[in-house]
Amino acid sequence: MKAVPIPAIAGAYLFVPTPHVDERGFFSRTFDRETARSVGIDPDGFAQDSVSRSHRGVVRGMHLRSGAGESKLVRCSYGQVLDVIVDLRPDSPTYGNRELVELSGETQVTVYVPAGCAHGFQALTEPADVSYRIDREHDPSEDVVIAHDDPDLAIPWPLPVALTSARDAGAPVLRDVLRGRS
Numbered sequence: 001m002k003a004v005p006i007p008a009i010a011g012a013y014l015f016v017p018t019p020h021v022d023e024r025g026f027f028s029r030t031f032d033r034e035t036a037r038s039v040g041i042d043p044d045g046f047a048q049d050s051v052s053r054s055h056r057g058v059v060r061g062m063h064l065r066s067g068a069g070e071s072k073l074v075r076c077s078y079g080q081v082l083d084v085i086v087d088l089r090p091d092s093p094t095y096g097n098r099e100l101v102e103l104s105g106e107t108q109v110t111v112y113v114p115a116g117c118a119h120g121f122q123a124l125t126e127p128a129d130v131s132y133r134i135d136r137e138h139d140p141s142e143d144v145v146i147a148h149d150d151p152d153l154a155i156p157w158p159l160p161v162a163l164t165s166a167r168d169a170g171a172p173v174l175r176d177v178l179r180g181r182s
Contacts (some may be wrong), residue, residue, distance in 0.1 A: 057162025061120015069115025
Protein backbone atom coordinates (compact mmCIF):
# COMPACT_ATOMS: atom_id res chain seq x y z
CA MET A 1 0.00 0.00 0.00
CA LYS A 2 1.22 3.48 -0.79
CA ALA A 3 0.00 6.96 0.13
CA VAL A 4 -0.30 9.43 -2.73
CA PRO A 5 -0.85 13.14 -1.90
CA ILE A 6 -3.78 14.95 -3.55
CA PRO A 7 -2.15 18.25 -4.58
CA ALA A 8 -5.42 20.21 -4.85
CA ILE A 9 -6.31 19.54 -1.17
CA ALA A 10 -3.52 20.01 1.38
CA GLY A 11 -3.30 17.02 3.71
CA ALA A 12 -5.58 14.78 1.61
CA TYR A 13 -4.25 11.44 0.38
CA LEU A 14 -5.18 8.47 -1.73
CA PHE A 15 -4.20 5.15 -0.18
CA VAL A 16 -3.55 2.80 -3.08
CA PRO A 17 -3.47 -0.90 -2.20
CA THR A 18 -1.71 -3.73 -3.95
CA PRO A 19 -4.41 -6.38 -4.43
CA HIS A 20 -3.43 -10.02 -4.73
CA VAL A 21 -5.43 -11.39 -7.65
CA ASP A 22 -5.91 -15.02 -8.63
CA GLU A 23 -8.60 -17.27 -10.11
CA ARG A 24 -10.72 -16.88 -6.94
CA GLY A 25 -10.86 -13.08 -7.13
CA PHE A 26 -8.69 -10.80 -5.02
CA PHE A 27 -7.46 -10.07 -1.51
CA SER A 28 -6.54 -6.50 -0.62
CA ARG A 29 -5.35 -4.66 2.47
CA THR A 30 -7.63 -1.64 2.89
CA PHE A 31 -5.84 -0.01 5.83
CA ASP A 32 -2.21 -0.07 6.89
CA ARG A 33 -1.13 1.49 10.19
CA GLU A 34 2.44 2.23 9.10
CA THR A 35 1.43 3.75 5.77
CA ALA A 36 -1.01 6.08 7.58
CA ARG A 37 1.64 6.98 10.15
CA SER A 38 4.19 7.70 7.38
CA VAL A 39 2.07 10.67 6.20
CA GLY A 40 1.26 12.01 9.67
CA ILE A 41 -2.11 10.34 10.22
CA ASP A 42 -2.57 8.78 13.66
CA PRO A 43 -3.74 5.23 12.91
CA ASP A 44 -5.16 4.91 16.42
CA GLY A 45 -7.10 8.17 16.12
CA PHE A 46 -10.21 6.69 14.54
CA ALA A 47 -13.36 6.23 16.63
CA GLN A 48 -15.87 4.49 14.39
CA ASP A 49 -16.41 2.63 11.13
CA SER A 50 -19.61 3.11 9.12
CA VAL A 51 -20.97 1.94 5.78
CA SER A 52 -23.60 3.27 3.38
CA ARG A 53 -25.32 1.63 0.43
CA SER A 54 -26.62 3.91 -2.31
CA HIS A 55 -28.59 3.38 -5.50
CA ARG A 56 -27.23 4.60 -8.84
CA GLY A 57 -27.50 8.39 -9.14
CA VAL A 58 -27.89 9.04 -5.40
CA VAL A 59 -25.86 11.97 -4.07
CA ARG A 60 -24.81 12.05 -0.42
CA GLY A 61 -23.35 15.38 0.59
CA MET A 62 -21.89 17.84 0.79
CA HIS A 63 -21.21 17.26 4.50
CA LEU A 64 -18.73 18.44 7.12
CA ARG A 65 -18.58 18.88 10.87
CA SER A 66 -18.30 22.09 12.84
CA GLY A 67 -16.15 22.42 15.97
CA ALA A 68 -12.97 20.34 15.71
CA GLY A 69 -14.16 18.94 12.38
CA GLU A 70 -13.90 15.34 11.32
CA SER A 71 -11.20 13.48 9.41
CA LYS A 72 -12.17 10.32 7.60
CA LEU A 73 -10.96 7.55 5.38
CA VAL A 74 -13.48 6.79 2.62
CA ARG A 75 -13.48 3.71 0.37
CA CYS A 76 -15.97 2.30 -2.11
CA SER A 77 -16.04 -1.37 -1.15
CA TYR A 78 -18.52 -2.38 -3.87
CA GLY A 79 -19.54 -0.62 -7.07
CA GLN A 80 -18.26 2.81 -8.03
CA VAL A 81 -18.70 6.40 -6.83
CA LEU A 82 -17.51 9.86 -7.76
CA ASP A 83 -16.10 11.22 -4.49
CA VAL A 84 -15.80 14.99 -3.97
CA ILE A 85 -13.74 16.95 -1.43
CA VAL A 86 -13.96 20.74 -0.99
CA ASP A 87 -11.34 22.45 1.19
CA LEU A 88 -13.12 24.83 3.58
CA ARG A 89 -10.24 25.37 6.02
CA PRO A 90 -9.65 29.17 6.03
CA ASP A 91 -5.93 28.80 6.85
CA SER A 92 -5.28 26.08 4.26
CA PRO A 93 -3.06 26.84 1.24
CA THR A 94 -5.67 25.00 -0.86
CA TYR A 95 -8.72 26.78 0.63
CA GLY A 96 -11.64 26.74 -1.81
CA ASN A 97 -10.19 23.98 -3.99
CA ARG A 98 -12.17 20.89 -4.84
CA GLU A 99 -11.04 17.46 -5.94
CA LEU A 100 -13.03 14.72 -7.67
CA VAL A 101 -11.86 11.11 -7.34
CA GLU A 102 -13.43 7.94 -8.68
CA LEU A 103 -13.46 5.21 -6.04
CA SER A 104 -14.44 1.64 -6.84
CA GLY A 105 -14.68 -1.82 -5.41
CA GLU A 106 -12.31 -2.95 -8.15
CA THR A 107 -9.41 -0.76 -7.01
CA GLN A 108 -10.21 -0.51 -3.27
CA VAL A 109 -8.44 2.89 -3.22
CA THR A 110 -9.16 4.88 -0.04
CA VAL A 111 -9.26 8.68 0.15
CA TYR A 112 -8.27 10.54 3.33
CA VAL A 113 -10.47 13.61 3.87
CA PRO A 114 -8.91 16.07 6.38
CA ALA A 115 -11.01 17.79 9.04
CA GLY A 116 -12.51 21.03 7.74
CA CYS A 117 -13.18 19.71 4.24
CA ALA A 118 -16.68 19.13 2.91
CA HIS A 119 -17.26 15.67 1.48
CA GLY A 120 -19.85 13.99 -0.70
CA PHE A 121 -20.24 11.43 -3.44
CA GLN A 122 -22.52 10.17 -6.19
CA ALA A 123 -23.18 6.45 -6.72
CA LEU A 124 -22.30 5.52 -10.30
CA THR A 125 -23.44 1.89 -10.06
CA GLU A 126 -26.40 -0.08 -8.71
CA PRO A 127 -25.61 -0.36 -5.83
CA ALA A 128 -22.51 1.32 -4.44
CA ASP A 129 -21.28 0.59 -0.92
CA VAL A 130 -19.06 3.17 0.77
CA SER A 131 -17.08 2.48 3.95
CA TYR A 132 -15.99 5.26 6.28
CA ARG A 133 -13.41 5.26 9.09
CA ILE A 134 -14.08 8.40 11.13
CA ASP A 135 -11.89 10.01 13.80
CA ARG A 136 -14.72 11.28 16.07
CA GLU A 137 -17.96 9.92 17.38
CA HIS A 138 -20.93 11.37 15.54
CA ASP A 139 -22.60 14.37 17.15
CA PRO A 140 -25.61 15.45 15.05
CA SER A 141 -25.50 18.96 16.55
CA GLU A 142 -22.20 19.54 14.67
CA ASP A 143 -23.47 18.45 11.24
CA VAL A 144 -23.09 21.04 8.49
CA VAL A 145 -24.67 20.45 5.09
CA ILE A 146 -24.03 22.37 1.87
CA ALA A 147 -26.15 22.18 -1.26
CA HIS A 148 -24.75 19.57 -3.64
CA ASP A 149 -25.92 21.73 -6.55
CA ASP A 150 -24.42 25.00 -5.29
CA PRO A 151 -23.53 26.95 -8.46
CA ASP A 152 -20.39 28.35 -6.81
CA LEU A 153 -19.09 24.81 -6.19
CA ALA A 154 -20.17 23.73 -9.70
CA ILE A 155 -19.63 20.05 -8.98
CA PRO A 156 -19.96 18.17 -12.26
CA TRP A 157 -22.04 15.21 -11.06
CA PRO A 158 -21.75 12.71 -13.91
CA LEU A 159 -25.33 11.38 -13.64
CA PRO A 160 -28.65 13.09 -13.10
CA VAL A 161 -29.18 13.31 -9.33
CA ALA A 162 -31.66 10.50 -8.67
CA LEU A 163 -32.21 11.12 -4.98
CA THR A 164 -30.82 12.88 -1.91
CA SER A 165 -31.94 12.93 1.69
CA ALA A 166 -34.49 15.56 2.72
CA ARG A 167 -31.74 17.26 4.74
CA ASP A 168 -29.41 17.39 1.72
CA ALA A 169 -32.21 18.57 -0.60
CA GLY A 170 -32.88 21.55 1.70
CA ALA A 171 -29.24 22.44 2.32
CA PRO A 172 -28.09 26.05 1.97
CA VAL A 173 -25.42 27.14 -0.51
CA LEU A 174 -21.84 27.49 0.72
CA ARG A 175 -21.98 31.30 0.81
CA ASP A 176 -24.85 31.12 3.35
CA VAL A 177 -23.12 28.42 5.39
CA LEU A 178 -19.95 30.52 5.62
CA ARG A 179 -21.94 33.62 6.56
CA GLY A 180 -23.51 31.65 9.42
CA ARG A 181 -20.12 30.42 10.67
CA SER A 182 -18.50 33.86 10.94
